[in-house]
Amino acid sequence: MKTLVPQSRIRRRRGVAFTLLELLIVVAIIAVMAAAGVPAIRNIIYTSTASLAESQLRLALNAARDLAIRNSSGDAAAVFTFEPGGRLTIVPVVYAGTLLDGMDPGLPYTGNANQVQVYREVFAPTPLVESVQLPPGWMVRGFAPPLSIYNNSVQDITNSRPAVMNGWYQENFYNAAPPRIGNRQINLGTDTIIGSNNRGNWVFPENAFFDETQKEEGDYRQTFMIRFQSGTGKLVAASSVPSVVLLPRSRIDTSKNPNSMPVLAEPLKDNDWRRVDRADNLVAWARSVLSLPSAEAAALIGARSTDCVTVNAVSMVGLYEESRMAAAIGAGGVNKITGCIYGTTPTDRPQVGTAAEAPKAPNIDLALWGNGTVVRTQSDEAKRCERVQMQINSYMIGALKGSDVFTGLSGTAAGAGVEADVRLFVMDSYLGDPKEAKP
Numbered sequence: 001m002k003t004l005v006p007q008s009r010i011r012r013r014r015g016v017a018f019t020l021l022e023l024l025i026v027v028a029i030i031a032v033m034a035a036a037g038v039p040a041i042r043n044i045i046y047t048s049t050a051s052l053a054e055s056q057l058r059l060a061l062n063a064a065r066d067l068a069i070r071n072s073s074g075d076a077a078a079v080f081t082f083e084p085g086g087r088l089t090i091v092p093v094v095y096a097g098t099l100l101d102g103m104d105p106g107l108p109y110t111g112n113a114n115q116v117q118v119y120r121e122v123f124a125p126t127p128l129v130e131s132v133q134l135p136p137g138w139m140v141r142g143f144a145p146p147l148s149i150y151n152n153s154v155q156d157i158t159n160s161r162p163a164v165m166n167g168w169y170q171e172n173f174y175n176a177a178p179p180r181i182g183n184r185q186i187n188l189g190t191d192t193i194i195g196s197n198n199r200g201n202w203v204f205p206e207n208a209f210f211d212e213t214q215k216e217e218g219d220y221r222q223t224f225m226i227r228f229q230s231g232t233g234k235l236v237a238a239s240s241v242p243s244v245v246l247l248p249r250s251r252i253d254t255s256k257n258p259n260s261m262p263v264l265a266e267p268l269k270d271n272d273w274r275r276v277d278r279a280d281n282l283v284a285w286a287r288s289v290l291s292l293p294s295a296e297a298a299a300l301i302g303a304r305s306t307d308c309v310t311v312n313a314v315s316m317v318g319l320y321e322e323s324r325m326a327a328a329i330g331a332g333g334v335n336k337i338t339g340c341i342y343g344t345t346p347t348d349r350p351q352v353g354t355a356a357e358a359p360k361a362p363n364i365d366l367a368l369w370g371n372g373t374v375v376r377t378q379s380d381e382a383k384r385c386e387r388v389q390m391q392i393n394s395y396m397i398g399a400l401k402g403s404d405v406f407t408g409l410s411g412t413a414a415g416a417g418v419e420a421d422v423r424l425f426v427m428d429s430y431l432g433d434p435k436e437a438k439p
């Protein structure tokens with residue numbers, strides 16, 4: 001016997017089915033609209049963070065300039081720092097005094113009359129002005145003219161230390177009879193990639209890429225600053241001899257890492273005032289240290305001290321997003337540990353670090369590049385690192401081309417420019433204000 005279904009129940013079933021169909025259609029429409037809107041949303045977010053980054057940069061520079069105008073005891077500066085996995089920070093510092101040190105940061109200062117010596121100006125963070133952080137992923141590079149800052153990316157011919165191959169301020173390679181500074185060999189002339197005189201590099205804050213558990217390894221720590229004249233706020237140009245800025249490393253358990261202690265005639269004790277981690281005011285502490293004998297002061301705040309960073313002034317900086325720059329120069333992203341293109345060690349130098357930690361030397365992470373890029377066409381790691389640095393130089397001024405990044409390109413594709421969303425700022429030499437310049 002056939003069972004009859006009431007019409008009301010049929011209508012309710014049809015109504016439910018129709019409602020589900022409508023829901024699916026609406027969901028599909030929303031998905032399509034969302035997919036179409038994602039690029040627009042990303043552009044809005046990018047534009048917003050770019051404006052914030054520029055505002056923070058200007059805020060930090062203006063604060064450092066105002067500090068210099070109000071400071072009668074010496075110049076002030078905005079120092080650029082970066083911690084792996086963190087954000088770029090701009091630290092206001094003031095002049096604390098002058099230190100007699102060895103010229104070569106790769107050698108300990110002994111005070112011996114036969115050692116090449118140099119006076120370094122010492123800067124220290126001041127509590128009068130707070131540091132400024134940029135949004136995550138946003139970085140600043142400074143343009144360092146040739147030889148403007150000591151270059152540690154050269155061959156160390158006496159010690160088996162980690163090689164630094166970032167092609168930073170000078171050439172990595174040398175001629176048949178290169179000049180020497182201490183135990184280092186340096187080429188002051190020709191660039192091996194472009195075959196012409198070195199024209200300087202766009203450099204990154206390298207203050208955190210060193211082994212903080214070892215004493216006197218601070219010569220790996222380098223960065224740049226924008227310096228303002230005391231009383232006037234005028235821009236102070238780069239010097240041929242770098243200064244040092246006091247940027248103490250993170251606290252270390254010296255009982256577990258005794259090698260981290262500086263070499264002093266009288267070793268540091270737990271409550272010793274000479275310990276920087278006991279200092280409440282870094283400027284006052286630095287001035288007290290500068291009153292000590294030169295060799296002792298150099299061990300505490302010289303170029304080899306892991307609590308200090310060699311630094312020099314620049315007059316031009318570029319504001320950019322690291323991931324966009326990495327993509328433009330052919331990298332597959334940024335290093336997950338550091339958050340920038342610096343990363344794990346070269347494959348033949350595993351002692352520098354591992355994939356699970358930040359590198360102990362500022363080396364470019366070549367693992368970020370695939371086989372199709374120009375960086376992989378070089379014969380060895382040092383040349384490939386240098387090629388990356390040259391690509392960065394071109395990217396920062398909007399001169400990077402497709403053929404500079406990828407192999408096998410020809411015609412229009414090879415000569416086409418690569419988009420570079422970089423904001424360049426040139427410091428006015430008289431007023432000290434940042435002026436945006438179009439590349």
